[in-house]
Amino acid sequence: MVSLIKLVCIDLDGTLLDSKKHISQRNAETIRRVVESGVHVTIFTGRSFGSAAHYLKELDIRIPAVFQNGALIIDPVSMKIFRSIELDANLAKRFVELARAYSVYPVVYESFFFEKDMAIENTYEGAFEQYFQLNSHRIRMVEDLSKELSQKKSVVEIALVGKIESVNRVIEEASAKLKNGYTVVENQKREREAFVEIFGPGVGKERALEFFLEMYAVTLEEVMYIGDNLNDASIMRMVGTSVAMMNAPDEIKMIAKHVTDSNDESGVAKALERLLLRERVGE
Numbered sequence: 001m002v003s004l005i006k007l008v009c010i011d012l013d014g015t016l017l018d019s020k021k022h023i024s025q026r027n028a029e030t031i032r033r034v035v036e037s038g039v040h041v042t043i044f045t046g047r048s049f050g051s052a053a054h055y056l057k058e059l060d061i062r063i064p065a066v067f068q069n070g071a072l073i074i075d076p077v078s079m080k081i082f083r084s085i086e087l088d089a090n091l092a093k094r095f096v097e098l099a100r101a102y103s104v105y106p107v108v109y110e111s112f113f114f115e116k117d118m119a120i121e122n123t124y125e126g127a128f129e130q131y132f133q134l135n136s137h138r139i140r141m142v143e144d145l146s147k148e149l150s151q152k153k154s155v156v157e158i159a160l161v162g163k164i165e166s167v168n169r170v171i172e173e174a175s176a177k178l179k180n181g182y183t184v185v186e187n188q189k190r191e192r193e194a195f196v197e198i199f200g201p202g203v204g205k206e207r208a209l210e211f212f213l214e215m216y217a218v219t220l221e222e223v224m225y226i227g228d229n230l231n232d233a234s235i236m237r238m239v240g241t242s243v244a245m246m247n248a249p250d251e252i253k254m255i256a257k258h259v260t261d262s263n264d265e266s267g268v269a270k271a272l273e274r275l276l277l278r279e280r281v282g283e
Contacts, residue, residue: 005039005241005276006222007212009066009205010268012045012052014228015245018264021134023058030269031059034276040216042066044205046187046197046231048156049074049112051135064215069185069231070208071156071199072112083211084112085200086154091182093149095158095198098170104162108145110155116140117156119148127191128161158198159187167194186230189249197231206234224276226260226268228252243271 010016010031016023035041043059044066045052056065056076064075064082073083092108099106105126108119118138132139142148149155160167171184183203187195209223221240225232228245229252236242236255244256245267253259258275261267 004222005224006218007216008034008039008041008224008226008272008276009044009209009212009235009239010041010225011227011229011232012043012047012055014247014263015226016043016263016268017055023055024266024269026266026269028059030266030272030277034272037277039276040212040218042212044070044208044225044227044235046185048109048117048138050115050117051138064212066205066208068109068112068156069187069197069199069203070205071203073208073211083208085203087157087198087200088181089149089152089154091178092155092158092198093146094178095160095170095174095182096145096149098173099158099160099162102162102166102169104160104166104170106145107159107161108149108155109157109159110140110152112156119145121145124161126161127193128188128195131195154200156199160194160196160198162193164189164192164194167196171196186233188229188231204234205231206238209235209238226271228263241275243275 031041040063042063042065046069049067062077064073066073071085074081096106105124109117110119111117116138119140119142124132160170181201183199185197187197220238223239224241225235225239226243228248233255242256243258243260244253246262260271
């Protein structure tokens with residue numbers, strides 16, 4: 001007999017949010033019904049707290065949630081921080097230097113809570129331009145990222161954006177030269193470019209899940225995860241019920257146990273209705 005689902009973790013971009021970055025009425029209403037049925041529902045996102053908090057408020061999420069791929073776990077109501085993992089600034093500086101050597105675009109994310117938390121040296125051009133346009137209010141232009149990092153003890157993360165082979169070479173050289181103390185999170189690939197994030201040690205949505213298993217005394221089999229991209233792969237392999245969006249890359253759909261409709265078709269709601277709500281009412 002399949003265990004009842006007791007915890008649902010949902011990604012934001014490409015999953016709960018449609019292409020216009022909105023939560024559909026059907027998604028919001030279905031999540032409300034799931035919570036009323038006694039299931040814990042929370043958000044697991046790569047977004048910063050500042051760029052995601054209003055969505056949690058819209059959904060009335062009242063339990064801890066995961067931001068920046070697990071580097072931050074915080075209760076959005078009480079603002080109690082349960083986990084905060086940063087990247088040593090010296091390590092961050094080494095990644096910036098390696099990025100320059102291989103013509104990879106580095107982005108420094110300086111703080112979990114600063115409004116302008118993204119530092120860059122020049123304007124980005126490439127497959128991820130929309131991301132930088134949508135987050136332009138967060139960006140601070142600096143003359144020299146290495147110099148900025150020399151004045152800090154730690155930062156939240158470094159993003160490496162560029163040709164897939166170039167980003168891979170940065171990661172490979174870092175692995176050969178640098179000691180432990182960082183986590184590589186593959187976020188997205190688009191038009192032969194990669195967006196990879198470097199966090200402090202022990203970061204990842206799958207690592208964040210460990211906190212929730214203990215807090216709510218649930219097993220992996222009792223967890224549902226809904227996502228759409230590369231940073232969702234590891235956690236999807238772990239949980240009892242994994243759901244990929246129709247708009248997810250094929251490699252993610254192959255990992256997931258279920259595939260639902262796209263983020264523009266309220267795929268989250270449809271998955272919850274089919275896999276959870278019917279199960280709980282015995283339909």
